[in-house]
Amino acid sequence: MTTGNSVSGDFLVASGLTKVFDGGIRAVDGVDLQIRSGEIFALLGPNGAGKTTTIRMIVTLARPTSGTVILEDIDVVKVPDSARERIGYVGQEVALDRSLTAREHLELQAGLYHIPPSMQAERIGEILDLVELTDRADDQVRTFSGGMKKRLDLACGLIHRPRLLVLDEPTLGLDIQTRTRIWQFIRTLREQGTTILLTTHYLEEADQLCDRIAIMDHGKIQTCGTPAELKTSVGGDVVTLTLVEDDARPELEQLAADLRGLPFIRDVVATDRMLIYIEPGQDSVPKVFKSLTDRGVHVDRFTYSPPSLDDVFLKFTGHSLRD
Amino acid sequence: MSDMQEDGAAQAPVLAIEPGTLPAFLQETRALTRRWYLQTRREHTMITFGLIQPLLWLLLFGNMFAGVARWNPGAFGTDHYLAFQTAGVLALTVLGNAMMGGIPLLFDRETGMLSKILVTPSFRSSLIVSRFIFTSVFSLAQGALMLLVAYFMGVTVAGGLPGLLIIAWIAFLLSVGFTVLSMMLAFIFPGHAAFFAVTAFISQPMLFLSTALMPQNVMPGWMGFAVWLNPLTHAIEAIRNAMLGPGISGMLVLRSSCLLLLFDLFIIYKASRIIRRGLE
Ligand SMILES: Nc1ncnc2c1ncn2[C@@H]1O[C@H](COP(=O)(O)OP(=O)(O)OP(=O)(O)O)[C@@H](O)[C@H]1O
Numbered sequence: 035m036t037t038g039n040s041v042s043g044d045f046l047v048a049s050g051l052t053k054v055f056d057g058g059i060r061a062v063d064g065v066d067l068q069i070r071s072g073e074i075f076a077l078l079g080p081n082g083a084g085k086t087t088t089i090r091m092i093v094t095l096a097r098p099t100s101g102t103v104i105l106e107d108i109d110v111v112k113v114p115d116s117a118r119e120r121i122g123y124v125g126q127e128v129a130l131d132r133s134l135t136a137r138e139h140l141e142l143q144a145g146l147y148h149i150p151p152s153m154q155a156e157r158i159g160e161i162l163d164l165v166e167l168t169d170r171a172d173d174q175v176r177t178f179s180g181g182m183k184k185r186l187d188l189a190c191g192l193i194h195r196p197r198l199l200v201l202d203e204p205t206l207g208l209d210i211q212t213r214t215r216i217w218q219f220i221r222t223l224r225e226q227g228t229t230i231l232l233t234t235h236y237l238e239e240a241d242q243l244c245d246r247i248a249i250m251d252h253g254k255i256q257t258c259g260t261p262a263e264l265k266t267s268v269g270g271d272v273v274t275l276t277l278v279e280d281d282a283r284p285e286l287e288q289l290a291a292d293l294r295g296l297p298f299i300r301d302v303v304a305t306d307r308m309l310i311y312i313e314p315g316q317d318s319v320p321k322v323f324k325s326l327t328d329r330g331v332h333v334d335r336f337t338y339s340p341p342s343l344d345d346v347f348l349k350f351t352g353h354s355l356r357d
Numbered sequence: 358m359s360d361m362q363e364d365g366a367a368q369a370p371v372l373a374i375e376p377g378t379l380p381a382f383l384q385e386t387r388a389l390t391r392r393w394y395l396q397t398r399r400e401h402t403m404i405t406f407g408l409i410q411p412l413l414w415l416l417l418f419g420n421m422f423a424g425v426a427r428w429n430p431g432a433f434g435t436d437h438y439l440a441f442q443t444a445g446v447l448a449l450t451v452l453g454n455a456m457m458g459g460i461p462l463l464f465d466r467e468t469g470m471l472s473k474i475l476v477t478p479s480f481r482s483s484l485i486v487s488r489f490i491f492t493s494v495f496s497l498a499q500g501a502l503m504l505l506v507a508y509f510m511g512v513t514v515a516g517g518l519p520g521l522l523i524i525a526w527i528a529f530l531l532s533v534g535f536t537v538l539s540m541m542l543a544f545i546f547p548g549h550a551a552f553f554a555v556t557a558f559i560s561q562p563m564l565f566l567s568t569a570l571m572p573q574n575v576m577p578g579w580m581g582f583a584v585w586l587n588p589l590t591h592a593i594e595a596i597r598n599a600m601l602g603p604g605i606s607g608m609l610v611l612r613s614s615c616l617l618l619l620f621d622l623f624i625i626y627k628a629s630r631i632i633r634r635g636l637e
């Protein structure tokens with residue numbers, strides 16, 4: 035874990051955050067997060083990991099069963115209204131009123147966020163420009179495409195220039211072009227000093243665009259760090275093997291346990307494929323093959339690569355996010 | 358001193374609106390009420406049917422039962438059935454609008470718009486108050502239109518201006534209780550199907566167990582207690598008195614007001630916890 039020692043540099047600190055739903059489901063189980071000012075921080079995890087529930091507690095929509103959330107100097111749970119002024123939130127699902135126009139949505143938001151009437155027109159114009167909806171500003175949302183709705187939804191969270199922008203799956207279900215555009219907005223906002231907390235399923239996105247990532251599964255943070263740190267933590271390079279089906283070959287689990295004992299192998303994860311994390315060095319790969327041949331195992335296909343975030347994911351959660 | 362500051366500033370500083378203050382509350386309520394207005398204005402079918410339905414009541418039932426009052430003017434208090442029935446249709450319209458008061462909240466819950474509103478630093482009460490304002494003004498406009506139509510059909514308000522004020526006051530009391538009830542139901546049920554089933558289930562017997570269409574003294578005796586328990590009856594009786602006379606009965610207005618007020622307080626008491634939890 036790379037929590038850093040700069041407690042004062044933390045913008046948002048969640049400690050022991052826990053949510054138990056009425057049915058007894060522990061959706062979030064003792065989550066600790068430290069988000070620094072001005073960074074893009076991603077919560078990465080499979081369906082049902084507890085990302086949305088964590089986010090809903092941070093944005094004051096759900097009351098934690100236990101734990102605290104401190105935003106700068108504000109206790110988010112105790113003084114939600116002060117926190118709400120500083121937080122912009124865009125939910126996982128687009129939440130719009132079909133019969134209102136884009137501009138009317140922003141006017142409603144402006145009213146609820148207490149933007150003085152004299153400033154509203156200018157502010158709304160800026161935001162419409164940012165999300166590139168100026169030419170459709172006065173059309174009802176029922177005539178919008180999915181991507182336009184998503185952009186408007188995003189715009190609604192920006193009207194009060196929040197210091198912390200919280201986005202739950204901002205690019206889910208969008209085509210590549212719209213995803214790229216959304217990411218441009220996010221970067222622009224970060225350059226303007228906004229801190230961003232988001233959730234995503236897309237490993238590449240998290241890898242390329244986020245400063246730090248927390249991997250979440252079963253309501254817990256499994257690991258946290260920069261993409262580079264996380265990949266280094268996997269250690270060495272990765273050989274991914276598909277083995278020839280053969281009655282004589284040992285069970286995968288047993289083979290994995292066996293291989294783990296070898297000095298040039300750091301770790302082995304066996305699912306339908308076999309992932310072997312090897313020590314850096316010239317001769318590790320030939321050695322892997324030799325040990326497999328010695329055990330009567332035949333390799334059908336293999337890839338050799340530096341670790342990806344998916345490898346990190348697999349290592350810390352025991353399953354791949356791609357499956 | 359403040360003058361000097363204003364003169365000195367190159368640009369007039371924009372006054373910030375502090376959350377949690379009265380100006381903030383007014384701004385929020387205004388923004389939300391405007392939304393209800395825009396939303397409704399664009400739902401042409403809803404407006405059209407909302408306006409046509411009470412007129413149909415007047416025209417259809419008014420003619421169907423026209424003879425009844427003539428045979429028994431003593432029971433109806435008039436020989437003009439339409440005049441008798443206008444009070445009932447007015448109250449029914451108010452009831453219908455109030456029962457729809459929670460619907461936008463229901464849909465907002467389903468679409469996530471409610472979350473969007475709840476993450477803002479706004480008063481939760483501004484949402485509730487905005488629904489009241491919108492529903493009341495809508496009912497008022499509809500009621501005025503109905504009275505106008507009834508006027509052209511020969512029905513006048515015997516109570517004159519005081520009568521009109523009494524009608525508005527009673528309609529308001531009726532509206533409050535049922536709008537709160539509707540909002541409570543919007544937070545109780547998981548989806549809109551159950552909501553519509555239950556509101557219909559509540560509204561139908563309320564209509565028939567009231568004096569909207571028939572005076573109580575032509576109903577079978579066993580219905581009497583149910584009719585008396587029905588808040589709609591008390592609203593109708595006071596409105597009818599204002600419309601038909603003879604003379605406004607202060608006692609009747611007072612009794613209806615008190616009973617409706619009691620009903621409103623009871624509903625508010627029952628609903629406030631549920632609504633507050635729904636808006637957490
Ligand atoms: N209101 C609720 N009542 C009961 N259980 C809930 C509720 N909301 C979420 N859960 C449960 O909590 C767990 C975590 O859900 P959550 O929505 O936080 O996951 P997620 O990581 O956002 O998933 P996804 O990637 O699918 O959006 C799930 O098991 C879910 O069923």
Ligand SMILES: [Mg+2]
Nearest residue numbers: 085086087126
């Ligand atoms: Mg989610």
